[in-house]
Amino acid sequence: MLSIKNLHASIGDKEILKGINLEVKAGEIHAIMGPNGAGKSTLASIIAGNETYEVTEGEISLEGEDLSDLAPEERAHKGVFLSFQYPVEIPGVSVTNFIRTAINETRKANGKEEMPANEMLKVIREKSELLEIDRKFLSRSLNEGFSGGEKKRNEIFQMAMLEPKLAILDETDSGLDIDALRIVANGVNKLKSDKNAIVVITHYQRLLDYIVPDFVHVLLNGKIVKSGDASLALELEERGYDWIKQEQEA
Amino acid sequence: MSKYTEDDLKIELETKEYEYGFYTELESDTFPIGLNEDIVRAISHRKEEPQWMTDWRIEAFRAWQEMTEPEWANVHYEKPDFQAISYYSAPKAVDPNKTLDDVDPELLEMYKKLGISVDEQKMMNNVAMDIVVDSVSVATTFKKTLGEKGIIFMSISEAIKEHPELVRKHLGTVVPQKDNFYAALNSAVFSDGSFCYIPKGVRCPMELSTYFRINQAGTGQFERTLLIADEGSYVSYLEGCTAPSRDENQLHAAVVELIALDDAEIKYSTVQNWYPGNKEGKGGVFNFVTKRGICEKNAKISWTQVETGSAVTWKYPSVILKGDNSVGEFYSIAVTNNFQQADTGTKMIHIGKNSKSTIISKGISAGKSQNSYRGLVKIGPTAENARNFSQCDSLLMGNNCGAHTFPYIESKNPTAKVEHEATTSKIGEDQVFYCNQRGIPTEKAIALIVNGFSKEVLNKLPMEFAVEAQKLLEISLEGSVG
Numbered sequence: 001m002l003s004i005k006n007l008h009a010s011i012g013d014k015e016i017l018k019g020i021n022l023e024v025k026a027g028e029i030h031a032i033m034g035p036n037g038a039g040k041s042t043l044a045s046i047i048a049g050n051e052t053y054e055v056t057e058g059e060i061s062l063e064g065e066d067l068s069d070l071a072p073e074e075r076a077h078k079g080v081f082l083s084f085q086y087p088v089e090i091p092g093v094s095v096t097n098f099i100r101t102a103i104n105e106t107r108k109a110n111g112k113e114e115m116p117a118n119e120m121l122k123v124i125r126e127k128s129e130l131l132e133i134d135r136k137f138l139s140r141s142l143n144e145g146f147s148g149g150e151k152k153r154n155e156i157f158q159m160a161m162l163e164p165k166l167a168i169l170d171e172t173d174s175g176l177d178i179d180a181l182r183i184v185a186n187g188v189n190k191l192k193s194d195k196n197a198i199v200v201i202t203h204y205q206r207l208l209d210y211i212v213p214d215f216v217h218v219l220l221n222g223k224i225v226k227s228g229d230a231s232l233a234l235e236l237e238e239r240g241y242d243w244i245k246q247e248q249e250a
Numbered sequence: 251m252s253k254y255t256e257d258d259l260k261i262e263l264e265t266k267e268y269e270y271g272f273y274t275e276l277e278s279d280t281f282p283i284g285l286n287e288d289i290v291r292a293i294s295h296r297k298e299e300p301q302w303m304t305d306w307r308i309e310a311f312r313a314w315q316e317m318t319e320p321e322w323a324n325v326h327y328e329k330p331d332f333q334a335i336s337y338y339s340a341p342k343a344v345d346p347n348k349t350l351d352d353v354d355p356e357l358l359e360m361y362k363k364l365g366i367s368v369d370e371q372k373m374m375n376n377v378a379m380d381i382v383v384d385s386v387s388v389a390t391t392f393k394k395t396l397g398e399k400g401i402i403f404m405s406i407s408e409a410i411k412e413h414p415e416l417v418r419k420h421l422g423t424v425v426p427q428k429d430n431f432y433a434a435l436n437s438a439v440f441s442d443g444s445f446c447y448i449p450k451g452v453r454c455p456m457e458l459s460t461y462f463r464i465n466q467a468g469t470g471q472f473e474r475t476l477l478i479a480d481e482g483s484y485v486s487y488l489e490g491c492t493a494p495s496r497d498e499n500q501l502h503a504a505v506v507e508l509i510a511l512d513d514a515e516i517k518y519s520t521v522q523n524w525y526p527g528n529k530e531g532k533g534g535v536f537n538f539v540t541k542r543g544i545c546e547k548n549a550k551i552s553w554t555q556v557e558t559g560s561a562v563t564w565k566y567p568s569v570i571l572k573g574d575n576s577v578g579e580f581y582s583i584a585v586t587n588n589f590q591q592a593d594t595g596t597k598m599i600h601i602g603k604n605s606k607s608t609i610i611s612k613g614i615s616a617g618k619s620q621n622s623y624r625g626l627v628k629i630g631p632t633a634e635n636a637r638n639f640s641q642c643d644s645l646l647m648g649n650n651c652g653a654h655t656f657p658y659i660e661s662k663n664p665t666a667k668v669e670h671e672a673t674t675s676k677i678g679e680d681q682v683f684y685c686n687q688r689g690i691p692t693e694k695a696i697a698l699i700v701n702g703f704s705k706e707v708l709n710k711l712p713m714e715f716a717v718e719a720q721k722l723l724e725i726s727l728e729g730s731v732g
Contacts, residue, residue: 073685081687088681091702097698
């Protein structure tokens with residue numbers, strides 16, 4: 001599904017990613033963990049095509065197709081989805097209007113007709129129930145005045161609507177109380193299939209109690225320095241990141 | 251795939267051509283240029299006006315000669331040479347007895363280009379139109395349907411002849427001849443415009459609509475609109491404006507007077523798309539307009555405007571809240587691009603007890619344009635418990651434009667409550683990236699953000715107008731979107 005080879009990226013003169021290699025297959029859940037400033041969110045942004053960063057070396061491909069020359073919206077049309085750590089507010093644009101525009105633009109790009117309004121309503125109803133979202137919520141302005149939990153739930157709602165091949169969840173657990181965390185995690189688990197893949201970026205092991213990863217990678221100083229199974233996350237929770245740093249320096 | 255940046259967008263905005271910039275070859279009957287009492291008399295004579303009307307014009311002209319052009323607005327332009335303008339231009343083909351079928355086919359073609367085929371308007375829409383091209387009203391539809399309800403909707407020239415008592419009683423009562431420089435000029439030389447009277451207790455069954463268009467080179471358009479809603483009546487009035495592209499600046503100095511008697515309601519919506527000049531700031535319409543309404547007891551006046559055109563705009567649709575419990579509203583979207591300058595806002599004058607006003611102003615600036623909101627909220631000593639809420643939001647695109655807010659508040663009654671909120675924001679790259687990530691291309695993303703920003707005002711427009719206004723916003727700002 002996703003293949004990253006020797007990815008180097010920088011912002012200005014500062015190199016942030018220093019040779020990332022990652023293979024994610026369909027049906028898999030990968031967790032990327034690491035301390036603040038390790039480059040986790042940068043990696044997520046770059047996969048989504050954010051041009052604030054400059055890719056200096058390496059490549060990213062989705063289902064064998066090189067993404068390097070594709071604009072962010074084109075990557076989205078191919079099935080890349082990023083759940084933002086800090087979703088932006090768009091005043092005056094309702095959640096419904098926004099997702100409808102997103103879906104229809106994606107369909108248009110893929111040579112399909114716009115989704116009929118009644119079908120749209122039906123899907124919105126299904127997916128909002130899945131995430132226990134109140135109908136009133138859907139007519140509010142996108143992310144404006146949303147609590148941290150509402151913002152994240154809204155991100156996963158959009159993921160449910162867009163049905164991406166590759167979903168990257170950037171710190172989706174931050175700002176969530178335990179109930180919201182459970183709802184969001186349940187939603188993600190229900191959306192998981194053998195045809196899509198999920199990359200979970202997180203500081204803490206907490207989310208991984210609910211979304212159990214097949215692989216855990218530790219990102220440190222722009223590189224993946226350790227990979228393992230779900231037990232690695234537990235070990236990190238217990239011991240922190242210092243021992244890995246020491247291992248690296250040794 | 252190359253990156254579509256804000257810079258690309260700016261370039262695209264600057265290269266966007268004015269879509270309505272075509273010129274129709276009509277045989278016109280145009281006066282020689284210049285202005286003096288003889289010209290004023292000649293206009294009045296040509297229009298076969300009664301003596302009182304001629305005298306009224308002359309009085310205004312004499313006052314105008316003593317006045318100087320105002321300079322307090324936050325706009326900079328070369329003052330028009332008022333002696334270099336022709337003050338009367340009527341398409342020659344017009345005959346008041348003609349039906350629509352007899353109208354100059356080229357004129358009809360022009361409407362088609364504007365997307366407002368009168369036939370279609372007549373057939374498809376529940377909209378009665380009084381179309382003013384240059385100065386003479388050429389087609390008035392739905393007159394019969396309206397007539398059955400006792401509604402009078404006609405050009406002001408006709409009204410002066412057919413309903414002189416109504417016109418004489420109300421003309422100049424809200425905007426006096428000497429109100430300001432442009433209003434005085436308009437009072438002296440106004441060539442045509444619309445007149446509307448809604449009788450007591452009548453709810454006008456359709457939206458009334460006027461489409462203004464400046465066609466002839468070097469002519470000013472000075473239309474005059476007078477709208478009277480008698481006690482307990484309701485009317486919604488739409489006004490749309492376009493002008494063809496020309497290198498010189500065309501002058502537009504209109505006056506609109508609204509009178510809402512006890513318990514009446516007037517909704518007045520404008521979509522203004524006069525030619526804004528080219529991307530170097532050459533040409534374009536000077537839009538110096540005086541619009542004001544007066545509310546008697548329990549009456550309500552709402553002004554809604556979408557201003558996307560004109561090189562220079564100077565316009566403050568206002569409400570005098572004379573009656574107790576009267577309500578004034580002002581909803582505005584003003585878009586400026588390239589070298590456009592807009593100084594627009596409102597005045598809410600509270601006199602009656604419990605009078606209420608709401609002001610929502612949305613300014614969107616792009617290119618090298620300057621966009622100013624100027625508003626006055628004045629609470630008189632008699633206005634017990636008067637209330638005002640004002641909100642002025644500005645959205646900036648790029649780094650070369652400006653947004654300014656000049657709110658004036660004068661309160662002479664301690665029971666009054668006045669609130670003012672203002673925000674300024676810029677379309678952020680993070681907002682655009684967020685939309686992109688969901689599959690929404692940048693142009694569409696900007697349209698979405700701008701429409702969201704303007705939504706509170708767009709929602710106030712009648713449905714058929716809202717769609718047009720939304721399109722106009724996209725055209726004015728997005729280039730190929732839409």
